[in-house]
Amino acid sequence: MKKYLFILLFLVTKSTFGQDLKLARKVIDTLTSPEMWGRGYTRDGMGKAANYISATFASYGLIPMDGKDFKQAFTYPANTFPGEMKLVLNGKPLVPGKDFLLSPESMGQQMEGGLTQKDSVTFINPEHRLLLLLKDKLTWSAAPTVADYTVIEVDHKAISDTPENIEINLENKFIPAFPAANICAMVKGTRNPDSILLITAHYDHLGSLGKDSYFPGANDNASGIALLLNLAKYYAMHPQPYTMAFICFAGEEIGLLGSKYFTEHPLIELNKIRFLINVDMVGTGENGITVVNATLHPKEFAIFQQINQEKQYLPKINSRGKAANSDHFFFTEKGVPAFFIYTQGGTAAYHDLNDQPKTLPLTSFENLFRLFVDFNTDLMK
Template identity: 65%
Template sequence: MKKAFIIAFLLFAHHAFAQDLSYARKTLDKLTAPAFWGRGYTKNGMEKAADFIVAEMKSFGLQPMDGKSFKQPFLFSVNTFPGKMELQINGQKLVPGKDFIVGQASKGVVTKTNLTQQDSTHFIAQAERIVVSLQDKLTWSVAQKVNDFTEIMVKKSALAQPPQTIATNIENVFVPDFRASNICAMVKGTAKPDSILLITAHYDHLGGMGANTYFPGANDNGSGVSFLLSLAKYYASHPQRYTMAFICFAGEEAGILGSKYFTENPLVDLKKVRFLINVDMVGTGETGATVVNATQYPKEFALLNQINDSGHFLVKINPRGKAANSDHYFFTEKGVPAFFLYTQGGIAAYHDVYDQPKTLPFTVYEKLFKLFVGFNSALMN
């Protein structure tokens, strides 16, 4: 029976949803545009992204998960860098994001002083509480606290000589009650509305470092949000036997905070969630994909592979065990069966200014879309 269903699904798939990449590309370009400023903590970037996602879901005809509002607001603390971001080493002006980044928990500092070498990669200004480290690659993040020192990471290739002098004008603002929102929507099931299949992705990214540098976050996770919205658009036009639900989380980069808040304050009965698939960084796929929690749910993983093998969608789906590395984690801790899927291959940009839409290949986007629809259909049958 299952084999017959898969064959019927594959025949249907070739005709029913050969998805146009134009919507995904257009959505990705919007999410990574300067207007959204890295979907982060300055220039109102995260809220602008949230409003855009809500507008898209409304246009598809989705309903708020709680029947009232698409937004589930919550608060958390965050260290931000909204203004000055200036650095000179040895009298050489360096470019934020490309030549240097500031440690995410750093305090602001305005000074001009000498540096003392500690080892081959670390240099300090003791009185000013500054630590400079030389790095091969610059990778930024988000912090919920402020340290009593300033950490500056400089790309090795940006300097001709080891750091001897430093001049800085760096501004930080700690926000103890930053307001963010999860975006929660659904398409009610036609036969078993109390059974839920849930698709999730985080829409926040790192935001900006200073007034002129932002992190676009194309693969992480503009790709996942674009993919989720494409699925939401499809299911809004093709209601299923089960309720199809969608959540775009905020606060993932600050410590998977949005999904933690949702599981502690759920808008649906978590016991009614038949399965959850979280997508984070799905813009590549040349070498396949990996599924976190594959070893936790071997029957569902076998079914996913069966759909994949029958449709020749991805070259390989690698199994991985339990990991607290994205928004699926707190759901599984509450007993919700869940996968976290990410694709592999292609660009290596991650948490840097080079994670841009123009470099994202969307190699297996359409095939991944068909794989998801097929897997969801198999779960309902």
């Protein structure tokens, strides 16, 4: 009888985690859909993503961190590209995002003229303060400022001859106070509600380059939000001794602005955070994970390693020191113990049109979920 009971429990456990993976796929597909338009600065992409996450927290039974609203509103400046994005080089039309990018601080302009070659990859039109660069890989970002020049990056594979003549119609719109919001929720602790374990991830991405091309951001960071929402659902169903808190940040891609704002206007007392885990780009895992701040918190990192050695969740856990490369950073600067975790291996798509859900393997997603649950359990002992 005990044998059959064990098998039944095993099957139930596998089924539960299988459902988690299905949920992850649904979240990632939703956040990367054309409706969300790259979760950025045009077509209300970031706002729609914020509404979706808020509604999801509510459906799971979490409560707002401030007791009133899941959204912590704030603003910041952003340079955006909502409309025309035309580039014709030597008479050949190029496709925005695929064949060329603008540097995110670029001003928009409309012109036609010649280019002067400065070296093998650099071409200029001084009259229009225009710089064109040939690149091996196109990688985009976001900017909180607008410059008095235009920089165009062209994939060298998109053209077969030396750039000489150029025609552009590039539209930018600078927004001095772009409205954004961090999405903040929690499950109250049953025994020690003033002790907090915090899971964070950013939900914003790069949005669009023009009216026809958007950046899906599947790994960066729909994958992190999918893991966070899975954990939120689990902890809503299984309240813990400590309060389990969750923050989905806006403004990460433009300079960690959401997490900076939260640490300057905290909705919880930062000194009550027992530990923070920030996840960003966790959609792969063939080669394990890397833990930023591992060297700052050797005791907690040893717990991570011990759990993984016993359970064999991941092929490898790499240790890394302090780095200002994601939303954990401003918490670290305020003295909050924190890890930033990302997976390794798999797709190499990053800040480009190829970061799509269909190429995201989610190799270690279920085991990373298990590792986080075990780690949090150990911290509450």
